[in-house]
Amino acid sequence: MEKNMKPRVLIVDDSLTVRMDLEEAFESIGFATNASETLAAARKALAERSFSLIILDVLLPDGDGIDLLREIKDASTTAAVPVILLSSEAEVCDRVRGLNTGADEYMGKPYDRANLLARARQLVKIEVQSAVSAPTLLLIDDSVTFRNEFQAVLESAGYHVITVENGEEGLRTIVAAHPNAVIVDGVLPGIDGAAVIRRVKDDLTLRDTPCLLLTAEESTVEELRALEAGADAYVRKSLDIDLILARIVALLRSPGLHGGELAGAGLLVPKKILAVDDSPTYLHELAEELHKEGYDIIAARSGKEALELLKVEQVDCILLDLVMPELSGEETCRIIKKTPTWRNIPLLILTAVEETKAMVESINAGADDYIPKSSDFEVLKARLRAQLRRKHFEDEYRSIHERLLRKEIEVTHAKAAQDIAETRASFEPLLRNEAWLNNAVRIAHLGAWDWDLVKNTQSWSDEQFRIFGLEPGAVEPSYDRFLQTLHSEDRERIAEMIQQALAKEPRYQIDCRVIWPNGELRHAVCQGEICRDEAGHPIRIIGTVLDITERRRAEEQVRLLNLELEQRVVQRTAQLEAANKELEAFSYSVSHDLRSPLRAINGFAQLLMDEHKQELSPAAQQYLDRVWQGGVHMGHLVDDLLAFSRLGRQELAKRLVRMYEVVQLAIEDLRADREGRQIEFAIGSLPACQTDPTLLRQVFVNLLSNAIKFTRPRETARIEIGTLSSEERKRLSDIRPVSCPSEIFNTGVPIFYVRDNGVGFDMRYADKLFGVFQRLHKQRDFEGTGVGLAMVQRIIQRHGGQVWAEGELDKGACFYFTLGTPADQTKPVCAAAVGAVL
Amino acid sequence: MAAQPVDILLVEDNPDDAQLTLHVFQKSNMPNRVQVVEDGADALDFLFHAGPYVDQEETPRVVLLDLKLPKVSGLEVLRQIRSDPRTCKMPVVVLTSSREDADIEKCYELGVNSYIVKPVDFAQFGESVRQLGLYWLVLNRSPHKQIGAGEPDKNNCAR
Numbered sequence: 001m002e003k004n005m006k007p008r009v010l011i012v013d014d015s016l017t018v019r020m021d022l023e024e025a026f027e028s029i030g031f032a033t034n035a036s037e038t039l040a041a042a043r044k045a046l047a048e049r050s051f052s053l054i055i056l057d058v059l060l061p062d063g064d065g066i067d068l069l070r071e072i073k074d075a076s077t078t079a080a081v082p083v084i085l086l087s088s089e090a091e092v093c094d095r096v097r098g099l100n101t102g103a104d105e106y107m108g109k110p111y112d113r114a115n116l117l118a119r120a121r122q123l124v125k126i127e128v129q130s131a132v133s134a135p136t137l138l139l140i141d142d143s144v145t146f147r148n149e150f151q152a153v154l155e156s157a158g159y160h161v162i163t164v165e166n167g168e169e170g171l172r173t174i175v176a177a178h179p180n181a182v183i184v185d186g187v188l189p190g191i192d193g194a195a196v197i198r199r200v201k202d203d204l205t206l207r208d209t210p211c212l213l214l215t216a217e218e219s220t221v222e223e224l225r226a227l228e229a230g231a232d233a234y235v236r237k238s239l240d241i242d243l244i245l246a247r248i249v250a251l252l253r254s255p256g257l258h259g260g261e262l263a264g265a266g267l268l269v270p271k272k273i274l275a276v277d278d279s280p281t282y283l284h285e286l287a288e289e290l291h292k293e294g295y296d297i298i299a300a301r302s303g304k305e306a307l308e309l310l311k312v313e314q315v316d317c318i319l320l321d322l323v324m325p326e327l328s329g330e331e332t333c334r335i336i337k338k339t340p341t342w343r344n345i346p347l348l349i350l351t352a353v354e355e356t357k358a359m360v361e362s363i364n365a366g367a368d369d370y371i372p373k374s375s376d377f378e379v380l381k382a383r384l385r386a387q388l389r390r391k392h393f394e395d396e397y398r399s400i401h402e403r404l405l406r407k408e409i410e411v412t413h414a415k416a417a418q419d420i421a422e423t424r425a426s427f428e429p430l431l432r433n434e435a436w437l438n439n440a441v442r443i444a445h446l447g448a449w450d451w452d453l454v455k456n457t458q459s460w461s462d463e464q465f466r467i468f469g470l471e472p473g474a475v476e477p478s479y480d481r482f483l484q485t486l487h488s489e490d491r492e493r494i495a496e497m498i499q500q501a502l503a504k505e506p507r508y509q510i511d512c513r514v515i516w517p518n519g520e521l522r523h524a525v526c527q528g529e530i531c532r533d534e535a536g537h538p539i540r541i542i543g544t545v546l547d548i549t550e551r552r553r554a555e556e557q558v559r560l561l562n563l564e565l566e567q568r569v570v571q572r573t574a575q576l577e578a579a580n581k582e583l584e585a586f587s588y589s590v591s592h593d594l595r596s597p598l599r600a601i602n603g604f605a606q607l608l609m610d611e612h613k614q615e616l617s618p619a620a621q622q623y624l625d626r627v628w629q630g631g632v633h634m635g636h637l638v639d640d641l642l643a644f645s646r647l648g649r650q651e652l653a654k655r656l657v658r659m660y661e662v663v664q665l666a667i668e669d670l671r672a673d674r675e676g677r678q679i680e681f682a683i684g685s686l687p688a689c690q691t692d693p694t695l696l697r698q699v700f701v702n703l704l705s706n707a708i709k710f711t712r713p714r715e716t717a718r719i720e721i722g723t724l725s726s727e728e729r730k731r732l733s734d735i736r737p738v739s740c741p742s743e744i745f746n747t748g749v750p751i752f753y754v755r756d757n758g759v760g761f762d763m764r765y766a767d768k769l770f771g772v773f774q775r776l777h778k779q780r781d782f783e784g785t786g787v788g789l790a791m792v793q794r795i796i797q798r799h800g801g802q803v804w805a806e807g808e809l810d811k812g813a814c815f816y817f818t819l820g821t822p823a824d825q826t827k828p829v830c831a832a833a834v835g836a837v838l
Numbered sequence: 839m840a841a842q843p844v845d846i847l848l849v850e851d852n853p854d855d856a857q858l859t860l861h862v863f864q865k866s867n868m869p870n871r872v873q874v875v876e877d878g879a880d881a882l883d884f885l886f887h888a889g890p891y892v893d894q895e896e897t898p899r900v901v902l903l904d905l906k907l908p909k910v911s912g913l914e915v916l917r918q919i920r921s922d923p924r925t926c927k928m929p930v931v932v933l934t935s936s937r938e939d940a941d942i943e944k945c946y947e948l949g950v951n952s953y954i955v956k957p958v959d960f961a962q963f964g965e966s967v968r969q970l971g972l973y974w975l976v977l978n979r980s981p982h983k984q985i986g987a988g989e990p991d992k993n994n995c996a997r
Binding site: 598604631642 | 852854855858861906935937938940956957958959960961963964
């Protein structure tokens, strides 16, 4: 049935008035309606659509309504649709027949509209509820075959089935599982079926569970025992299985199941009164009379019929004639009052005999009241009302009591649940810690173990198994098993180490190789802490195993990389050495081989001039002079180039040097250059420096020789040597060349300078100054090889310093240099510490 | 080869240098009995009376040795001169174009008596050779020594 659709009712009745009345009634409470006059029309309607409810008349023009009912209950598509039989047949046997065929309600005509609608609502609602979840049935039977067969049938009918084979187990299951209904075999080993039902019905919380008793054969004794025990239904196993299923459906729908829920509605719903009398006349009269009061009357002609009816339908009150053929009123009363499910129904004995004895017998039999038939109907009605009220209050009391009890149970349950939750909460940090620890241990690949030396037993953590390449618990942990996991070459060594540790150490740590069952090699570190007794004997070792395979692999990788790197360095060094050797060999060749031809040129030119001059023309003599000059210059070039090349290979021999002395020596070296010149040397402040004195002397010789050379046109040459003052540094930092880093000006590194008032140079060519063989002047004006400044630059660079120049054509030049960073220099200088130069 | 008395053994592969050197000796009126050989192997043969010089018996008063030589290098010639008892005391002057420190070091290690760098300038060169001849052939006195005469005194050999 779809949720948002109107429930639809099929009304089958041959009376147009009834059909119209019911259609109007059902539509007023929100039902969609279909009305059929005949069985054929009803069948057609049923084939065309589905219904939530069927109101079915029994006597129809084209047949028996019960036949249609059977068809409805047999067809799987309609078996679950509730059916209310509506019949003018007041006979109990009709009712029993209808209810037994599977009708959910039987109502007599003339019907009470409100009553019918209330019941209809109830049934449709129950229908919806049961569609939500399959009801659970508990089947108790000692025959495996029957159990399995019946379970299959019930499950195919959509029930959830639990089966057990004896009464004790059944009771436990009822308490535990709260099934929607219990089906129990009458004959069971141990506690029998009736006893099971009695216990269920005696339990306040379980008594609402419908119980159906199964018996193997037809036996009144059995049946009575079952009813006495409180069974809600009684079925023979020999019955058609579909009938049994119908009974179960009826049982689950029985309003009695929902007593608590319906109790409050009790006053609103018209009471059903079962009237039992062998006189149809009296019954008719009674029915008519009570109907006027709003009661629904079911008339039974005998005690037997009454009992039949009670089995299928619940009533609110029983009016019982005392004197009847076959089963007497008193006997009937006794049976009813002995049966747990019936005993609470108010029972009034009616009799024509007005005597004390009969009254007492009736009361003794369990009747709630006694009314002489001669009395006025009003008296009967009053007594009936009193009984119903009493029943109502009793029900209410019981309902309240049950509700309280339920509440108490709920509270207890809630309390228990809370206790459990609290306990769990108090354990939670512990559990969380354990989870953390477990995860940490798993992630770290850390196994843990415990070795009881006294019992010689070991236990390993799951991770330990995994470290050994085993499924947790795959083998029995032991010392031997531990040794087996190790690389065969390690076993003896490790066993020995453990023995040694046991003898005297508090703990031990062993690196070992583990071989997994699949042959994989792993690395692990085993650590153990030895516990000793008072005598110092080891009794227990607790320890860990850490899988370090990945670490080992990474280490190995690093080792290989380092090795490769070292090899590369060795290779590179060898290459450099080879290159150096080659360079040396080259220099050697140049040094030796370039000189010889020069000497030949020079020598033979000289010989020609010395010994054969008179044979040569003046022009030839001049040419010869050119050859000789060329040879000499070439000789200088070769010498300078070799000196320059040697500089690159020479080791620096640094020490603290007094720069003033170096400058003095350089000037001394240049005596030949100074010959015939007027030169003023101005030597400013020169700090002592950490430097190679020989090379630095070369620097000053080269710079000063340039200064001397390029001041040649000056009458008085002025050459200044010194270090820059802070003001000069500042001025210079603004105009410094790009090649000179600004840090030089910011740090305290001394900046040396050699300044002259010579011919200067064009700053545009400043970058060419320091190149090998680069010259800015004509050979004719100023001789030179163009190697001097290149040598200066190389020496300064080898000291980690900078060299640059400033100049202007015809206005002199200034060369600046530093000797490395401040870290290379020792600043405070005490004269005694300064060694002699050279 | 004629058994001429020899004052100087000049080991020089460069004919220019050889001729210039001989020229200087001639001009300087010095004993000019100079034997020139052009490679190290010839030098050793001459000194140890082997190969083409098996018949000559002369021992030069001084050996002027270039370093860069075909076949056997000047350094090797020096080494063999110093390691043989017959020649170990013989004055050897290296006359070379190389001013490499390494060469100078090595030569003195091997026991050279003098190391002269040939100047490129002929005037300087001539002067060097002249002084060289004057020193070794006139001023200097070497231990009197004859090859093959009596047992050599091994203890007098440095190497």
